[in-house]
Amino acid sequence: MVIYGIYIVSKSGGLIYNYDHNIPRVETEKTFGFPLDIKLEYENKKVVVVFGQRDGINVGHVLLSVNGSPVSGRTTEDGRDVFDIIGVKDSYPLSLKFGRQRATTNEKIVLASMFYPLFALASQLSPVPKCSGIDTLTADSFKLSCFQTLTGLSCVKFILVTDPNMQGSDVVLRRIYELYSDYALKNPFYSLEMPIRCELFDTSLHTLLELVEKSGTSNL
Amino acid sequence: MSSSRSKTSILDKPLSKGKGEVSLALYALLFSEIVQYCQNRSHSIHELQTKLSEMGYDVGTRLLDLYFVRERNSKREIKLLNMLLFIKSTLWKVLFGKEADKLEHANDDERTYYIIEKDALVNKFISVPKDKGSLNCASFNAGIIEAVLTNGGFPAKVTAHWHKGTTYMVKFEDVVIARDKCLDDR
Numbered sequence: 001m002v003i004y005g006i007y008i009v010s011k012s013g014g015l016i017y018n019y020d021h022n023i024p025r026v027e028t029e030k031t032f033g034f035p036l037d038i039k040l041e042y043e044n045k046k047v048v049v050v051f052g053q054r055d056g057i058n059v060g061h062v063l064l065s066v067n068g069s070p071v072s073g074r075t076t077e078d079g080r081d082v083f084d085i086i087g088v089k090d091s092y093p094l095s096l097k098f099g100r101q102r103a104t105t106n107e108k109i110v111l112a113s114m115f116y117p118l119f120a121l122a123s124q125l126s127p128v129p130k131c132s133g134i135d136t137l138t139a140d141s142f143k144l145s146c147f148q149t150l151t152g153l154s155c156v157k158f159i160l161v162t163d164p165n166m167q168g169s170d171v172v173l174r175r176i177y178e179l180y181s182d183y184a185l186k187n188p189f190y191s192l193e194m195p196i197r198c199e200l201f202d203t204s205l206h207t208l209l210e211l212v213e214k215s216g217t218s219n220l
Numbered sequence: 221m222s223s224s225r226s227k228t229s230i231l232d233k234p235l236s237k238g239k240g241e242v243s244l245a246l247y248a249l250l251f252s253e254i255v256q257y258c259q260n261r262s263h264s265i266h267e268l269q270t271k272l273s274e275m276g277y278d279v280g281t282r283l284l285d286l287y288f289v290r291e292r293n294s295k296r297e298i299k300l301l302n303m304l305l306f307i308k309s310t311l312w313k314v315l316f317g318k319e320a321d322k323l324e325h326a327n328d329d330e331r332t333y334y335i336i337e338k339d340a341l342v343n344k345f346i347s348v349p350k351d352k353g354s355l356n357c358a359s360f361n362a363g364i365i366e367a368v369l370t371n372g373g374f375p376a377k378v379t380a381h382w383h384k385g386t387t388y389m390v391k392f393e394d395v396v397i398a399r400d401k402c403l404d405d406r
Contacts, residue, residue, distance in 0.1 A: 187248075188251075188253070188255035188259065189348065199347040200346075201347065
């Protein structure tokens with residue numbers, strides 16, 4: 001019953017709130033011998049695995065540290081270029097740590113704005129008229145539940161990302177909707193469609209998530 | 221042409237008991253709109269608080285007689301402490317459903333009293349952003365208190381502060397303190 005995160009998408013499709021609760025850190029550290037059988041490349045200011053997926057190190061993972069010292073961009077802490085270290089035979093055996101990079105705020109905004117047309121698509125593709133859009137999206141490692149507000153003009157969508165065995169996510173989503181209508185909509189300093197920056201909303205949301213994780217959704 | 225029943229105006233009917241309960245959500249939305257209205261017409265935090273206080277003043281003026289008739293059986297208070305206790309307990313109870321937490325007298329200044337409450341009802345859903353700093357929307361309540369005191373014969377100035385929750389600092393004029401002393405001496 002783990003909740004990974006909450007996203008709130010406004011009527012126009014922009015992300016107005018995001019909270020990462022428990023994103024598991026995917027990291028693998030391995031010792032390698034010369035020559036390195038994983039192909040690395042430097043793109044988007046990060047050293048990324050491009051080919052040679054094995055043992056928990058997947059394509060797209062980012063190089064996090066070399067021999068224990070963290071890597072920023074393509075240089076280690078002491079200023080040496082990572083590719084130089086990897087190319088030289090003397091540095092081996094070499095211990096490299098790879099992991100999944102956390103999504104930046106910009107990336108999250110892009111992803112959220114991609115959800116929005118997906119929902120529209122789903123409601124139009126439906127063979128039954130008056131479909132409300134995507135309700136649940138299940139993948140192998142997570143489940144995404146969505147709740148769309150009923151007041152037609154401002155259809156805010158509440159998206160909850162949880163582990164696949166989560167039950168009762170619609171109850172949680174309704175409670176988040178209640179919190180939104182209390183601490184965001186009744187706040188005179190909050191304007192509609194803007195990112196939610198209300199302290200009371202944050203604190204009550206955290207409390208709700210902790211309550212759900214501890215005792216489940218039965219007593220909500 | 222002439223109706224068989226005579227139309228009774230509102231002034232002929234006896235005073236009603238009052239509704240007793242109003243939806244909290246409705247009140248919160250109304251108050252949120254009041255704050256936004258005042259904010260659009262102010263250029264500084266101080267001005268915003270003054271405008272809120274003035275709106276509260278208008279409300280308080282109308283509350284004074286009504287609640288003395290309803291709750292105190294049309295008998296008005298002439299002693300300072302009793303008036304403050306009336307505000308702290310009776311008035312707060314009918315307005316917000318609970319009494320204010322504390323009433324204190326300042327140690328150093330005889331003219332200053334403090335009414336303290338931990339969570340003002342009007343602030344329940346309001347998160348003040350960082351750039352608004354010390355704004356306290358309970359200035360509205362401060363305006364109510366000021367109107368009740370001033371129109372009740374105890375001229376005073378009331379301001380709201382963030383201290384132990386929300387503190388309303390009541391500053392009476394010298395006349396009031398002097399008169400109250402005479403009443404006690406008699």
